[in-house]
Amino acid sequence: MLRNTLxxxxxxxxxxxxxxxxxxxxxxxxxxxxxxxxxxxxxxxPNTFRYADPAAPDGVRxxxxxxxxxxxxxxxxxxxxxxxxxxxxxxxxxxxxxxISALWADEPTLEAFKAMGLRFSALGNHELDAGKxxxxxxxxxxxxxxxxxxxxxxxxxxxxxxxxYLAANVIDTQTGQPxxxxxxxxxxxxxxxxxxxxxxxDVASVVRPSGLAGLRVTDEAEAINALIPELxxxxxxxxxxxxxxxxxxxxxxxxxxxxxxxxDIVDIAQRLSPRVDALISAHTHQAYLCRVxxxxxxxxxxxxxxxxxxxxxxxxxxHRVTSVTASNLVADPNRYKPSPQLAxxxxxxxxxxxxxxxxxxxxxxxxxxxxxxxxxxxxxxxNVIADAQLAATRSMGxxxxxxxxxxxxxxxxxxxxxxxxxxxxxxxxxxxxNSLVLLTLTGSQLQALLNExxxxxxxxxxxxxxxxxxxxxxxxxxxxxxVVPGSLRIEGKPVEANRSYTVVVNNFLAEGGDRFxxxxxxxxxxDTGISDIEALINHLMALDKAGxxxxxxxxxxxxxxxxxx
Numbered sequence: 218m219l220r221n222t223l224x225x226x227x228x229x230x231x232x233x234x235x236x237x238x239x240x241x242x243x244x245x246x247x248x249x250x251x252x253x254x255x256x257x258x259x260x261x262x263p264n265t266f267r268y269a270d271p272a273a274p275d276g277v278r279x280x281x282x283x284x285x286x287x288x289x290x291x292x293x294x295x296x297x298x299x300x301x302x303x304x305x306x307x308x309x310x311x312x313x314x315x316x317i318s319a320l321w322a323d324e325p326t327l328e329a330f331k332a333m334g335l336r337f338s339a340l341g342n343h344e345l346d347a348g349k350x351x352x353x354x355x356x357x358x359x360x361x362x363x364x365x366x367x368x369x370x371x372x373x374x375x376x377x378x379x380x381x382y383l384a385a386n387v388i389d390t391q392t393g394q395p396x397x398x399x400x401x402x403x404x405x406x407x408x409x410x411x412x413x414x415x416x417x418x419d420v421a422s423v424v425r426p427s428g429l430a431g432l433r434v435t436d437e438a439e440a441i442n443a444l445i446p447e448l449x450x451x452x453x454x455x456x457x458x459x460x461x462x463x464x465x466x467x468x469x470x471x472x473x474x475x476x477x478x479x480x481d482i483v484d485i486a487q488r489l490s491p492r493v494d495a496l497i498s499a500h501t502h503q504a505y506l507c508r509v510x511x512x513x514x515x516x517x518x519x520x521x522x523x524x525x526x527x528x529x530x531x532x533x534x535x536h537r538v539t540s541v542t543a544s545n546l547v548a549d550p551n552r553y554k555p556s557p558q559l560a561x562x563x564x565x566x567x568x569x570x571x572x573x574x575x576x577x578x579x580x581x582x583x584x585x586x587x588x589x590x591x592x593x594x595x596x597x598x599x600n601v602i603a604d605a606q607l608a609a610t611r612s613m614g615x616x617x618x619x620x621x622x623x624x625x626x627x628x629x630x631x632x633x634x635x636x637x638x639x640x641x642x643x644x645x646x647x648x649x650x651n652s653l654v655l656l657t658l659t660g661s662q663l664q665a666l667l668n669e670x671x672x673x674x675x676x677x678x679x680x681x682x683x684x685x686x687x688x689x690x691x692x693x694x695x696x697x698x699x700v701v702p703g704s705l706r707i708e709g710k711p712v713e714a715n716r717s718y719t720v721v722v723n724n725f726l727a728e729g730g731d732r733f734x735x736x737x738x739x740x741x742x743x744d745t746g747i748s749d750i751e752a753l754i755n756h757l758m759a760l761d762k763a764g765x766x767x768x769x770x771x772x773x774x775x776x777x778x779x780x781x782x
Contacts, residue, residue, distance in 0.1 A: 259314025312343025313746025383414025599681025
């Protein structure tokens with residue numbers, strides 16, 4: 218009788234254990250889709266995107282990509298597939314912007330991202346260009362701005378971003394607390410995803426001191442790791458770091474799981490807690506889908522060219538992410554139907570900015586600053602543009618500027634009876650809205666760079682140089698050694714082979730455009746976010762104001778010593 222009773226009890230216990238086990242069994246994993254953008258910089262319109270393509274002439278394909286209408290259309294299409302998609306930014310939505318956004322204090326850009334349903338943006342360095350108070354005004358709204366000539370001119374009642382900025386490592390020195398929320402928890406498909414934001418710790422190297430007044434910036438990885446216990450207590454199922462710092466790789470922008478990522482973001486990734494499931498990066502304007510160890514690190518180029526699509530496979534009820542995959546999607550206006558709402562906003566911004574295009578800029582000497590080269594390889598237009606780029610970055614340490622001839626698309630000229638160049642005329646000479654990049658090169662690299670101006674067939678593609686630089690070349694020497702050794706001068710002083718020098722070029726050249734591969738081997742690479750057209754306009758205006766309008770004879774910065782024509 219006892220045996221039967223015990224057997225019955227064991228049977229009941231087993232049945233109950235089975236029932237309990239069924240009640241607590243894990244739920245099936247779900248997929249969370251994240252769409253990320255970085256370094257938009259107010260590029261409201263489609264603009265040139267160049268990328269390596271072996272099938273294209275010269276191995277580089279160039280298309281117009283981006284624009285808020287196209288980005289909105291991409292979001293519409295992807296949200297049809299997953300209405301719970303999370304759209305996020307890794308910083309520098311604004312700042313270093315083309316005039317169509319900058320003249321309105323970037324408020325149309327923020328309005329556009331509000332309309333796109335952006336959940337948040339990590340803080341970028343350019344959000345701090347005008348300082349802490351201006352950043353807070355742009356977030357919360359209002360018109361009390363240090364940029365009184367621009368703020369609230371697009372909308373008289375500017376209401377702010379409509380989304381938060383995140384920065385775990387930016388401390389307000391007055392309060393000792395984070396200036397902005399350090400993280401945000403989003404819910405999708407029944408799981409909680411924590412996003413932790415951070416800006417590069419060395420933000421002082423790319424922001425004016427006034428922009429950082431009252432702020433202290435701490436280590437990115439340490440700030441993120443310190444928050445993980447707090448996030449775990451809130452029952453998050455995944456953690457994504459969104460850091461405005463990056464790296465670079467020679468691998469294609471759309472190659473999954475690339476392996477050769479280098480740069481500051483790698484060190485950050487290696488020091489992050491293993492509880493971080495993915496890392497969205499920014500700042501270097503590169504595009505990659507790389508892994509450092511088990512951690513996937515992404516970046517989506519810049520200026521709205523790409524959107525990065527991440528998919529996390531997450532287990533409900535616990536912090537467990539079993540896979541993270543990503544792809545970089547080209548924002549091709551020919552591929553995606555534009556968003557009607559964003560297309561209307563883009564058209565309004567363009568219409569209201571049109572008068573700017575006819576704005577008078579500056580006088581010049583004579584009626585023409587042309588592209589025509591002298592026998593050494595100099596042009597009036599090239600000299601002015603190189604000088605403008607140096608002037609824009611000299612305070613950041615630039616010593617010499619180089620400009621590619623192919624980037625000068627026309628002459629600076631005055632029509633009969635015209636007194637000053639208009640914005641439209643200046644912009645037509647540099648239509649690409651490239652950003653200026655600071656590179657560190659040795660003297661021997663400068664020599665090698667200049668020798669890259671000649672192809673193996675002897676074709677000459679001369680770089681235009683700033684007034685601080687000069688050299689001599691000889692057409693009788695071999696095509697890979699035509700620059701006369703020892704002839705390079707910066708500020709009149711001989712260039713030393715082993716000494717490092719800071720040069721400024723546009724981002725097209727910095728990426729090895731026009732076959733100037735030496736520039737891709739620079740010791741350091743820093744995108745200033747300053748547009749080339751902005752630099753040129755400011756330089757022309759400054760010269761005119763000083764009573765010395767741009768132009769005049771070439772200054773023989775480049776000297777050809779042979780007499781061969």
